Amino acid sequence: MSIEVSIDIPAPPQEVWDYAADLALNVEWMADAASIQFVTAQREGVGTQFDCVTKLGPLRTTDRIEVTEWNPPHALGVEHRGAVGGTGCFTLTPSNGGTRFTWTEELTLPWYFGSRLGLRPASAVLERVWRKNLRSLRARILERQQGPSGHEPGLLLGMGRDSEVRAYGPHVVRISLRGRDLSQEADAMRHVRTHGFPAPRVIEQPDDHSVVMERLSGPTMLEDLAAKPWLMVRHAKRLAKLHRALGDIPAPADWVKVSAGNSVVHLDMQPDNVKLTPDGPLVIDWSNAAAGNPAFDAASTYVRLRTGAPDNHAAARAVINTFRNRFAGMFLKEFGADQIREHLRAAADLRLLDRNLRANEREAVFALARGELD
Structure with a gap:
């Protein structure tokens, strides 16, 4: 029939x-x-x-x-x-x-x-x-x-160095503060979700500089570490597992390539960008998504873990200052120290290209690349 x-x-x-x-x-x-x-x-x-x-x-x-x-x-x-x-x-x-x-x-x-x-x-x-x-x-x-497009951006829910997230009816809207095109970020979320990777569902894109996504509940991995530092090993294993899962997803042929390899790389998959929702961990902020090697992506995370200086809330500062090196070491072991170290210098070089990097972070990245960071 x-x-x-x-x-x-x-x-x-x-x-x-x-x-x-x-x-x-x-x-x-x-x-x-x-x-x-x-x-x-x-x-x-x-x-x-x-x-x-x-x-x-x-x-x-x-x-x-x-x-x-x-x-x-x-x-x-x-x-x-x-x-x-x-x-x-x-x-x-x-x-x-x-x-x-x-x-x-x-x-x-x-x-x-x-x-x-x-x-x-x-x-x-x-x-x-x-x-x-x-x-x-x-x-x-x-x-x-x-519906969503009939709403005006509402309550500020979060702010980074390049964008902010606001309530948008039953959803949230991410807005670039510098007029950056967020189309690739939206495409990246759609692409990895197609392959079963946990990323926010894109609702719509009102214009090139904003993207409306589902609203998520639950703390970030960083916030959970601040409240429950005894879960450090579990979260380090979880973060390494997410990196390996993302490494199994092929990147579209027209994506920018940041290293040898054809996998999707996030380039900022650190605890502050993993939401612990009731349905499991979900990775947010796909603004840097590109094509490359999974170990290079893990090395990028390791560089950020060792050298980042977040200033968005006290909990983040406390975790970084107290547990940063321990957590970074656990992540290094869980993903594979040899693989990460092979790409460490290249990941540090890419990090130095970030125009949002502060002077103290820049010095820390240089020191890490030279093997001089305490």
Whole structure:
């Protein structure tokens, strides 16, 4: 049985993709999807699997679905492996300044739909339901345009040397203080999430200098270390594990390369940029994301751990001043001392290019590179 339905949505493909490809939110606009439960750790990308409880009138089935194609923001393909078999695909194409969203399905229905004659009314029913779903999808996109983007940046939640984070309706918005283009940062978060890495979900990008993200709860790893220094070993292991996981993700071919290698590198994955959410650790601040070697990335973190002088709050200063060297040493051991030391000089050279570096930090980086830092 083949079904194809389409609708025009007045939003660019990326905006439509960001909502439609968030599989957990499918229940918001699919009337026949009663619930979704993931059976894989990843929630995006090829290989993602979930059970969808589908309800049509008195009929209720559980559909095991696996993502077989993930090409943002153009196509998302799935295979049905439950009572309903077959394949499906969302296709997004630019159209008159918006997006033409097409939903196609090739399905094999359960035996209780009867003979081929029974498939005709079933096909008609499903087509009506899915046309209604697409109208609901369009309405949700329009609501979102009037939702987060209808808000003004609110309460200041955090500030760095180059940007600030403010409340933005139910989300947060990161705003560059120097007019820097944050498009690559948004793309980096989307890219690593596609590969199952824990990063914030991008809601939208109102302009080149800001990006709206999901609001996260929980302390940073640095704040947790300040409150519970006895967890130092656990957090050092966790940070090394995050570095190794990121090193398994290939970087897009057009990304800037900072060292030999083709992996995604964060270049600032230190405790202050790891949020400990109820769902697990999540890495924030992807402004420096590039392509390179995972050990170079770990060396960059080690340089920052040994030489950084944060001034954003007393807890950060206390942790750095009291535990910096101990934590850095544990991280060095957990990731691999030989690998980090091999890239230490190059990582220090890159750090010295940061125009936000203070004079005392610059001297510390020079000393570390020369092996003279206490």
